[in-house]
Amino acid sequence: MTTLKPLLARNRSWALMQRQCSPKYFEQTAQPQQPHSLWIGCSDSRVPAEVLTGSHPGELFVHRNIANMVVSDDDNLLSVLQYALEYLKISAIILCGHYGCGGVQAASALPDMPLAAQDNALSRRIGLLRQALSESLNPSPDPTQDESTRQDRLVEANVLTQFANLTATAPVQQRWAQGHTLNIFGCVYDLHSGHLKELVHQSTAEGAS
Structure with missing residues (x-):
């Protein structure tokens, strides 16, 4: 209370x-709601979609999870995606990560965490994230790169990875095949400046820019 x-x-x-x-x-x-965009973001309490975009109720259809992940067998996310595209007829999807993401930090440190020995939803989720970031987790060839910079690069790598997963989903591919307008953006949010930065954009099945 x-x-x-x-x-x-x-x-x-x-x-x-x-x-x-x-x-x-x-x-x-x-x-009845008529949002123009679907926001797929991190559950982090510091990254509320409507607040940081200055949006009003009814503008964004929102799905949030740890580390803004897009997983092929996640019925929760896929049902949100299908509903947004087929019933709400949204014309844009923003997939947004953020610097200082605890999920990404956990994935990079997983082998040394007690979580690695556990079998639960969180450990499985972070394990999937570590697999997705496996190539980016290799030691940096730049010996001058500090840990903060490395974590920022991992956050960006995660956005690009989840973006690729998102554009490959059946609902998105079907929407494009039917000739509907659908712009998908991969962005990262800076907690220190409050600014969003676009990393990647795709509007057809052919490829990202």
């Missing part, structure tokens, strides 16, 4: 402020 009470109080304050600014605010947001 001690955690919920302040959240409820802030919720009431927020709702009141919205009604004061726009009396029809909740009447409008209660209408």
Whole structure:
């Protein structure tokens, strides 16, 4: 209760402020949703999609998980993807990682973590992530590269890897084959500056740019 009470109080304050600014605010947001984009991001509490993009309710359809992963047998993610494309008719997908990602850090350190000896959902997930980043985990040829820079490069490598997984999914390929407009962006968020950076973009089945 001690955690919920302040959240409820802030919720009431927020709702009141919205009604004061726009009396029809909740009447409008209660209408059927028509988001323009699907956001696939990390569950990290510092990376809320609507806040960092300045979006309003109804603009983004959001899926978040540890390290913004796209896994071929993840029914949760795939059902979100299918619903966004087939029913909401979204025209863009933003896959977003972020510097300082704990999932990526765990994947790079996994052999030396107690998690490596466990058999649970988290250990399996981080294990999959480590496999996905296996090539990027090789020692850097640049001896002057510090650990912070190395972790940033791993975060970017993860975005590119998950982006490739996303563009290869059946719902995305089918959407492109049907001639629908669908732009997919791979981005990274900088916790220190608050800025998003585009790493890769693809709008057809042919390839990324």
